[in-house]
Amino acid sequence: MAALGQIEGRDYVLVERYGDGEEARLSSLAAELVSLDVRLILATSQPSVAAAARITKTVPIIGRLNDDPVENGMAKSLARPGGNVSGIYSLAEELIPKRLSLLKEVAPSARRVGVLLRHDWPNEKRAWQTAEVAAKELGLELVALNARSAGELAAALDGAGPKRIHGIITFRNSTVVTNLKLIAEQCRKLRLPAVFDAREYVDAGGLMSYGPNIDAIYRQLARFAIKLLKGASAGEIPIEEPTKFELVINRHTADAMGIQLSPDLLASADRVIE
Structure with missing residues (x-):
């Protein structure tokens, strides 16, 4: 975010929650974030994306998508997801x-x-x-x-x-x-x-x-976050593939x-x- 000119505390506030390796906690953590009226949720793993998607259909969710988002029903298509989930499809199967x-x-x-x-x-x-x-x-x-x-x-x-x-x-x-x-x-x-x-x-x-290079994925996701903070809809932001392996x-x-x-x-x- 900083590389894109965004300053924490001025342009956005980062609220973090960690499951500490316990998948069962992810849904309650996602619900807690939604109750704090966050503008968007960045989920760092497929289980956390899925947990957030179960909790809210309105708060935008972006993340590192390891499962095919069209195959699992999170998106109608990569070009136009249509729901509240977008992000980077990491091509885990294709590689x-x-x-x-x-x-x-x-x-x-x-x-x-x-x-x-x-x-x-x-x-x-x-x-x-x-x-x-x-x-x-x-x-x-x-x-x-x-x-x-x-x-x-x-x-x-x-x-x-x-x-x-x-x-x-x-x-x-x-x-x-x-x-x-x-x-x-x-x-x-x-x-x-x-x-x-x-x-x-x-x-x-x-x-x-x-x-995929993990750092490059999060640099891509930073651009997604800025678009969402400026009012874009997650359903209209195309799901991208990684730029660097x-x-x-x-x-x-x-x-x-x-x-x-x-x-x-x-x-x-x-x-x-x-």
Whole structure:
């Protein structure tokens, strides 16, 4: 906002609420914000977008949309959402083939890939279909690891050895996002190469991520916020795609796991954590 000439306290007031990793709290926090008569809600995750959308149909909601907003009914179309939700669609599903190819590059002998997912998540079926097509082209077999809690995630990863799983990818959902640190640490401990969709996992010790640049997404959302503060309707602001993507590699994790990273891969990374 500052980069766009907006000064906090003069042009806007920021009221923050955090779920602290507890998805069940999000609806009550959204209701609290609505009761404070906020002009708009910026939701930083798919679960928080969904929670806010359940609470209000009038207060504009913008955010980082990980599930296809047309597919899940939040928008009539990307060009003209029509309701009170807009934002940046992060293409989580569309980038699955790229993440699988990166996994194959760092683990060329891999044959079976575990997919951390939730069978009850709205876009899980479509994401699986996308992953299956890409996996077939790469000569990989996918193994669904269904988990709805931290305990189930840990158990799924612990069982990777007996299931002869050689690598991990994740489908973005509230369970995975809430427990990203656990997933990153377990994959490192078990020496399971994993490619994630966002750099938060790599910052937490994960091996690698490929996805939209988070800072760039929030710069885009700042423009949305200014439009809304000036009276625009969220339903008339087109949902955008990210403008910048990044490959982030944790070289320290690779060394700890005994993974040799090629010079070409390291050179192509936007950020390498040493």
